[in-house]
Amino acid sequence: MxxxxxxxxxxxxxxxxxxxxxxxxxxxxxxxxxxxxxxxxxxxxxxxxxxxxxxxxxxxxxxxxxxxxxxxxxxxxxxxxxxxxxxxxxxxxxxxxxxxxxxxxxxxxxxxxxxxxxxxxxxxxxxxxxxxxxxxxxxxxxxxxxxxxxxxxxxxxxxxxxxxxxxxxxxxxxxxxxxxxxxxxxxxxxxxxxxxxxxxxxxxxxxxxxxxxxxxxxxxxxxxxxxxxxxxxxxxxxxxxxxxxxxxxxxxYWSFGDYIGIGCGAHGKISQKNGKILRTYKNKNLKDYLHGNYLRSMNIISKQDLAFEYFMNTFRLYKPVSKRHFQEKTNLNENYIEKKIQMAIKRGFLIDELNYWNTTKKGKFFLNSLLKIFLR
Missing domain, CATH: 3.20.20.70 (Aldolase class I)
Known part of the structure; x- marks a missing residue:
């Protein structure tokens, strides 16, 4: 099934x-x-x-x-x-x-x-x-x-x-x-x-x-x-x-969906049933890869990095970001990032609506500055 x-x-x-x-x-x-x-x-x-x-x-x-x-x-x-x-x-x-x-x-x-x-x-x-x-x-x-x-x-x-x-x-x-x-x-x-x-x-x-x-x-x-x-x-x-x-x-990608990556240097992102998100990184050395050594590393995205990873993708899109979608994809409560959201609003990068966050024109143009707010 x-x-x-x-x-x-x-x-x-x-x-x-x-x-x-x-x-x-x-x-x-x-x-x-x-x-x-x-x-x-x-x-x-x-x-x-x-x-x-x-x-x-x-x-x-x-x-x-x-x-x-x-x-x-x-x-x-x-x-x-x-x-x-x-x-x-x-x-x-x-x-x-x-x-x-x-x-x-x-x-x-x-x-x-x-x-x-x-x-x-x-x-x-x-x-x-x-x-x-x-x-x-x-x-x-x-x-x-x-x-x-x-x-x-x-x-x-x-x-x-x-x-x-x-x-x-x-x-x-x-x-x-x-x-x-x-x-x-x-x-x-x-x-x-x-x-x-x-x-x-x-x-x-x-x-x-x-x-x-x-x-x-x-x-x-x-x-x-x-x-x-x-x-x-x-x-x-x-x-x-x-x-x-x-x-x-x-x-x-931009909706923070799941994907697997195969081949030299490819990486993947897979959500687990326990709410954790797994990152995979494949071997960059071609000789090793051709000898069957595919996986370089595998790790769980830390709680402190999840919001940044989520917004790094979703803020690229020209549509509001659903608060419900954020919680479903990251397993984080909205309150966890409230201070950073307020900082982004104060700098004119975001507008906080009832069920959504909307990036302003300034937020889109200075996207890197907006994202830095969510770095740990």
Whole structure:
């Protein structure tokens, strides 16, 4: 007997042809043959071990991320999807996403991915400006982006385009031109987010010519207006979709739902019957992983960290946060965080309503400052 509450599955493919200077995701650069067959075999064994953690929950979404999953051959993707379905119940209408680079050699595989069960494609375009693509160390051109999008549109309706603003040497006009190109091809979903330079990236130690905060804010606000005017609904900090094309997988994350993660460096979150929440972290060492050493660590989220983890996800959404939902998902009483809620209200980040907390416009714009209030 399966429970009504679904669960998501994240699958990490760790390889890239090149590590971009701004990227802080876990990945291996490989110019050699990728051990696809062996990795898929181990992914499925990793999956089998996690099944004991998710008893009686159907898989509602699958997301294949990376790295660059579109480096995988059609046979590998087919074996992976079929292997998951053979081992556990996946909902008939499950959303199955794969991340892909808009590079010609990779987009030739898309029609085969579709046959394997992939029904949502997320293209990491970042910008349509070839010069800017070079500056952020992407491995394709603007013409390849456009060609890839056109090809994909003939295969599948559910397409996300990832775009960034605030790139090195990018001005306001260039950032809006990117959006106009994206809108022209009418994808079902657009992710529009600011480039952030993390400390553990190559770009962190470089002197980059990035626009000042005023220009960045104009990129954000004018881009936001353009997307909404073009029929895209904003439902999360950086996510815009056409009607009924929200990303179900990410919505589960942002609603503090449960998921398992398989593959090098993947992590999961599973609620226990005793009200505790379990975090799993998978081995980042590829050699160890391929020898069957999948789990790096497993721990219970402490009571002191639960509110922060919950709000870190739910405050991203453009809808009120239900107090009842907070209690159900964290097993915490509202009084436990009352002082921090009042602090957020005093700073103009939150509005306290009868059954909900609502983030203000200021709270959304200064989300990191809002979240810091809930850190232990």
């Amino acid at each position: 399966f429970e009504s509450s679904p669960i998501s599955l994240y699958i990490h493919i760790p390889w890239c042809l090149k590590k971009c200077g701004y990227c802080d995701f876990y990945s291996y650069v490989s110019q050699e043959t990728i051990p696809e067959k062996k990795y898929i075999e181990n992914l499925l064994k990793d999956f089998e071990k996690d099944l004991k953690l998710i008893k009686n929950k159907k898989i509602n979404t699958i997301f294949i991320g990376g790295g660059t999953p579109s480096l995988l051959k059609q046979k590998s993707v087919n074996n992976l999807i079929n292997g998951i379905k053979e081992r556990y119940l996946v909902c008939k209408n499950a959303e199955i996403t794969i991340e892909a680079n808009p590079k010609t050699i990779e987009c030739q595989r898309f029609i085969h991915y579709k046959k394997s069960g992939i029904n949502r494609f997320s293209l990491g375009v970042q910008t349509f400006n070839t010069n800017l693509l070079k500056k952020i160390e992407r491995t394709y051109t603007s013409s390849e982006c456009i060609s890839c999008i056109k090809k994909l549109k003939t295969i599948n309706n559910n397409i996300n385009l990832d775009l960034m603003y605030g790139l090195p040497d990018q001005d306001l006009e260039s950032s809006l031109t990117d959006l106009k190109y994206a809108i022209k091809y009418n994808p079902s979903h657009i992710s529009w987010y600011q480039l952030t330079i993390e400390p553990n990236t190559i770009f962190y130690s470089k002197k980059l010519n990035i626009a000042n905060d005023d220009i960045i804010f104009q990129m954000f606000s004018k881009g936001d207006q353009l997307l909404k005017k073009s029929g895209y609904q904003k439902y999360e900090i950086s996510s815009y979709s056409k009607l009924n094309y929200q990303c179900k997988h990410n919505l589960n």
